[in-house]
Amino acid sequence: MNRNRYxxxxxxxxxxxxxxxxxxxxxxxxxxxxxxxxxxxLTNIVAIFSPLHRKALIMSLCxxxxxxxxxxxxxxxxxxxxxxxxxxxxxxxxxxxxxxxWMNFILRILAMQMLISNNGIINHILELAGLSPMNIINTPRxxxxxxxxxxxxxxxxxxxxxxxxxxxxxxxxxxxxxSDKFHVLTRIIIPLSLTxxxxxxxxxxxxxxxxxxxxxxxxxxxxxxxxxxxxxEFTVSMNWNLGSGLSVSLMAFVLITSFIFGRxxxxxxxxxxx
Amino acid sequence: MAKELIRFENISxxxxxxxxxxxxNLSIHxxxxxxxxxxxxxxxxxxxxxxxxxxxxxTGRIIFDGEDITALPPNKRQLNTVFQKYALFTHMSxxxxxxxxLKIKGAxxxxxxxxxxxxxxxxxxxxxxxxxxxxxxGGQQQRIAIARAIVNEPKVLLLDEPLGxxxxxxxQGMQYELIRLKEELGITFVYVTHDQEEALTMSDTxxxxxxxxxxxxxxxEDIYNEPQxxxxxxxxxxxxxxxxxxxxxxxxxxxxxxxxxxxxxxxxNTPVDVVIxxxxxxxxxxxxxxxxxxxxxxxxxxxxxxxxxxxxxxxNFLVQTTEHYPLGSSVGISVDPYNIQIMHKPSSEDERVFxxxxxxxxxxxxx
Numbered sequence: 001m002n003r004n005r006y007x008x009x010x011x012x013x014x015x016x017x018x019x020x021x022x023x024x025x026x027x028x029x030x031x032x033x034x035x036x037x038x039x040x041x042l043t044n045i046v047a048i049f050s051p052l053h054r055k056a057l058i059m060s061l062c063x064x065x066x067x068x069x070x071x072x073x074x075x076x077x078x079x080x081x082x083x084x085x086x087x088x089x090x091x092x093x094x095x096x097x098x099x100x101x102w103m104n105f106i107l108r109i110l111a112m113q114m115l116i117s118n119n120g121i122i123n124h125i126l127e128l129a130g131l132s133p134m135n136i137i138n139t140p141r142x143x144x145x146x147x148x149x150x151x152x153x154x155x156x157x158x159x160x161x162x163x164x165x166x167x168x169x170x171x172x173x174x175x176x177x178x179s180d181k182f183h184v185l186t187r188i189i190i191p192l193s194l195t196x197x198x199x200x201x202x203x204x205x206x207x208x209x210x211x212x213x214x215x216x217x218x219x220x221x222x223x224x225x226x227x228x229x230x231x232x233e234f235t236v237s238m239n240w241n242l243g244s245g246l247s248v249s250l251m252a253f254v255l256i257t258s259f260i261f262g263r264x265x266x267x268x269x270x271x272x273x274x
Numbered sequence: 275m276a277k278e279l280i281r282f283e284n285i286s287x288x289x290x291x292x293x294x295x296x297x298x299n300l301s302i303h304x305x306x307x308x309x310x311x312x313x314x315x316x317x318x319x320x321x322x323x324x325x326x327x328x329x330x331x332x333t334g335r336i337i338f339d340g341e342d343i344t345a346l347p348p349n350k351r352q353l354n355t356v357f358q359k360y361a362l363f364t365h366m367s368x369x370x371x372x373x374x375x376l377k378i379k380g381a382x383x384x385x386x387x388x389x390x391x392x393x394x395x396x397x398x399x400x401x402x403x404x405x406x407x408x409x410x411x412g413g414q415q416q417r418i419a420i421a422r423a424i425v426n427e428p429k430v431l432l433l434d435e436p437l438g439x440x441x442x443x444x445x446q447g448m449q450y451e452l453i454r455l456k457e458e459l460g461i462t463f464v465y466v467t468h469d470q471e472e473a474l475t476m477s478d479t480x481x482x483x484x485x486x487x488x489x490x491x492x493x494x495e496d497i498y499n500e501p502q503x504x505x506x507x508x509x510x511x512x513x514x515x516x517x518x519x520x521x522x523x524x525x526x527x528x529x530x531x532x533x534x535x536x537x538x539x540x541x542x543n544t545p546v547d548v549v550i551x552x553x554x555x556x557x558x559x560x561x562x563x564x565x566x567x568x569x570x571x572x573x574x575x576x577x578x579x580x581x582x583x584x585x586x587x588x589x590n591f592l593v594q595t596t597e598h599y600p601l602g603s604s605v606g607i608s609v610d611p612y613n614i615q616i617m618h619k620p621s622s623e624d625e626r627v628f629x630x631x632x633x634x635x636x637x638x639x640x641x
Contacts, residue, residue, distance in 0.1 A: 172328055173361040173419075175348040177375035177426065187374075191365045 031244035044245020053229060053246065057253070060226040063140055064208035067147035071155035071204045072197060074148070079160040080189070094160070098153045109146050109217050116142055116218070138220035146214040151207060155200035162196025163189065202258055209254050226250055276304040279429065279462055280325065285334035287320055294320045296486045298334070302430075302464060307456055309465045311473040312483035313509070318466045319434060321483075325464060326355045326432050339429065349378075353430040354423035358438055360415045362407040368394075368418055369403035375426040393421040396455065413444045420455070430462040437472065449475050470510050474498060482506050503617050507549040514555070514592050518548040518616070526616060529587030531565055533609060537616040547617040552594040554613035557583065559599060563606025567591070569599050583607060 035041045047053055078097070082090050100108055115121050116136040123133035136142050166189060174188045212227030219225075226246065233243030280302040287295040295317045302308050310318035323329045324336060327348035335344040343351060354375070363371050372393055373386045381389075394400050397417035407415055416436055423431055433452075437445040453476055456463050467473055473480050474494040482489040482497060482505075490502045501507035508515055519527045520540040526533050526548060540546055556563070567585035574580075581593040585607055599605055 167359070167361065169357045169359060169361040170363065172326075172348070173355070173357055173422075174363070174374070175328075176326060176355045177422070178349045178378040179374075180349055183378055188363065 028244045028247055031241050032248040033245075035241060044242050045249055047242055047245055048249035052224075053226065056224045056226045056229050057250070059140070059223065060209055060211075060250075061253070061257075063143055063147065063225065064205050064211075067144050067151065067208045068155075068201055068205045070144065070148050071152050071200065072159075074152060075156040075159045075200065076193075076197075078156060079163040079193075080185075082160060083163050083166075097156055100149070101153050105150050106213060106217075108150060109214055112146055112149055113137065113217055116145065137218060138222050140219075140223055142218040143211075143215050143223060143225075146218045147204075147208045147211060150214065151204040154203040154207075158196040158199035158203065159193060160196070162193040162199075166192050205257065206254055209257070210250060276306065278302070279304045279306075279339055280464075281337040282321070282324075283335050283337065285321075285324065285331045285336070287317075287324065287329065287331050294486050295324075295331070298486070298488060300481060300488065300491070302462060305460055305462060307453070307463045307465065307476055307478045308481060309467060309473040309477040309479070310481050310483060311467060311470060311509075312489075313468055315485075316483040317486040318468075318481075318483050322355075322432050322434055322464060322466045325430075326353065327351050352428055353432055354426050354428040355432040355434065356416070356419050356423050356436045358435045360407075360412075360419040360439075362415055362418060362422070364407055366407075367403065368399075368405045368407060368410075371407060371418060372422045372425050374422065379426075389425050393425040396424070396458065397421045398451075413440055413448065416440065416448070424455070424459060424461075428461065430464060431456075431459075433463060433465045435467055436465075437469075438467070445472070452476060474510070482509060484509070499615075501549055501615060501617065503620070504547040504549070507547075507615065507617070512552050512592060512594075514550040514552065514589075516548040516550065516589060518546050520544045520546045520616065524611070526614060529585070529589045531587045533564065533614060534611040535614040535616060536612050537614075540616060540618070545619050547619055549615040549617065550591075550609055550613060552580070552592045553578070554609060555583075555591050555593040556608050556610070557581070557593060557595060557597070557599060558606035558608070559597075559603070561604050561606045563608040565608075566604060566606050569601055569603050569605060572599065572601055 032044050033040055033042070035043065048057060078093075082093060085093070113120075116134075117123075118133065118135065118137060120137070122136075126133055136145070170192075171184055171188060174184050179187065210227050212225060212231045215223055215225045215228050219228075221228075227250075230243050230246045230250070233239045233246065278301050280300075282298050282300040285295055285298040286293070294315075298317070298321065300321075310321055312318050320329060324331055327343075327346060327350075331344065335342050337343070338351070338353075363374065366374070369390050372390045376386045376389060390403060391400070394402055397420055399414060399417050399421070402410075402414070402418070407418060410418065416439075420431075420436070436452075437448050440448065449472060452463070452465075465473075465476065474497070477494055479491060480494055480497045481491050484505050490497060490506045492500070497506060497510050501510060501513075504515055507513050516528055520537075520543070521527050521532060522542050523538040523540075524535055526535050526537075526546065528548060565585050565587050567583040569581055570584050570590075571582040572579055575594075578594045578596050579598055581595065581599060583591045583593055583605060585591055591607060
């Protein structure tokens with residue numbers, strides 16, 4: 001009886017999932033597997049392997065991979081340092097690090113554009129310092145910069161959470177048994193924080209992989225990610241069938257890569273703990 | 275006594291302005307089972323952590339086997355710790371947990387394998403090599419934590435309330451196992467607990483601490499029978515803690531009545547603290563005794579009856595006896611002279627901490 005009553009609480013969520021997840025995915029699948037006339041075809045799915053699309057897919061994969069890696073490299077030491085610091089400081093630093101999340105992300109990317117454009121603030125400062133200006137905007141570097149800027153908190157929070165939740169006495173036990181700082185890091189802290197890193201990878205890699213707004217603004221339309229191509233199929237070329245086909249292929253790629261990343265770590269799926 | 279192994283010299287330690295240890299001096303000998311006993315916040319765990327290398331003292335030094343180890347980090351010390359909450363490595367198997375210290379030292383594989391088998395046998399968990407720590411019960415986890423520590427052949431094993439998280443039955447069993455383990459290994463155990471029964475059962479030497487000061491060091495018998503002050507008397511076992519006046523040598527006045535005792539050297543008409551253990555108060559159903567009183571409460575405790583007697587001299591005696599006395603009956607009360615323990619009243623502020631009524635132990639774990 002009780003169990004049935006609790007089930008009722010899930011109704012809003014079930015409606016949400018059916019209305020905004022399952023039905024749209026179904027529509028996308030139908031579009032992806034049919035042509036203009038509604039006849040079954042695999043053309044839209046295999047279109048991912050055409051030279052143009054393949055190039056965009058590889059670019060998406062590379063940039064997502066690099067962004068995720070940079071996020072790990074930036075977030076992990078910060079998490080380690082925060083673990084070592086006192087509680088008051090910890091909260092303030094954490095607050096500063098996630099403060100950008102409170103602002104609209106398109107605004108953040110536009111601000112980044114102002115900073116790195118050819119006559120932007122950074123180049124202006126370089127000029128004043130007598131240095132040659134840097135060409136960042138409209139390159140893959142700019143997109144990586146934007147992705148890292150946007151998604152770093154999504155890496156930091158799960159990583160920090162997993163590192164902070166390692167009990168102090170476990171680390172003391174490792175020291176007690178003869179570990180120096182290096183062994184404590186490699187044999188205790190890193191293995192015990194892999195769940196958090198796994199969650200972080202999922203939360204940074206997946207949106208990076210499907211990104212198109214950052215590429216539009218910071219890439220100046222010169223760098224085509226798969227996300228951009230899909231967007232254009234829907235909004236410019238009005239070829240919804242091809243757009244859907246590419247989306248399905250991209251989804252498959254995301255699933256495969258997440259699976260590869262998460263395989264060493266069964267708890268990745270449950271490790272999202274922010 | 276055996277050779278001195280560890281010496282704390284004038285150790286003081288405070289955390290954020292709160293003094294935890296005040297000028298602590300303590301010697302620990304080879305093959306000794308030393309228990310640091312006291313209520314929470316008495317500094318016993320800090321003392322252990324200083325020895326383990328997890329804290330550094332503000333002043334003073336720690337000598338280990340003739341060497342000053344005050345500034346030595348934990349990984350360089352020849353001792354190992356068993357933590358209260360086991361602190362097992364959950365990402366490793368039982369075997370890898372035990373092998374951890376040996377692998378760091380670079381021991382070869384066949385030696386590690388032998389040692390894992392030997393230490394698991396020692397703690398009675400043969401065949402548990404490939405289990406995950408999470409799949410074990412609390413008692414089993416604690417045994418693995420002990421195995422993980424002793425496999426490194428430390429000269430001293432530090433145990434921080436290792437039985438605190440176990441249930442009563444298991445805790446009593448583990449007490450005997452720890453004694454056996456110490457005999458087999460022939461090493462020094464430094465044990466921290468707030469459970470006086472645990473301390474009395476296992477130790478060669480008990481160090482009673484309160485508010486960062488050592489109150490008494492002695493064998494379990496000394497601590498129980500000859501408490502040096504009211505705090506020790508109150509903390510170790512149950513007792514009648516009374517205000518008295520030492521009339522002259524061998525005579526103490528309690529509630530206006532003079533009782534013969536065996537203590538001397540307190541001067542004349544000196545206020546003193548007096549301890550009489552509940553099992554040392556003798557009752558007489560026909561009313562014969564040094565004084566008399568009325569039974570106001572009687573509770574069956576299994577081995578004995580616990581009785582409260584309101585005496586004519588205004589003192590409520592707690593009495594433990596195997597005889598039954600009906601509620602409300604009149605009884606005679608007497609105490610043998612050698613069962614009256616006389617102690618100095620605290621004379622300074624520092625000593626006054628003895629008087630603090632902190633009976634954390636016992637209350638939780640009373641059988």
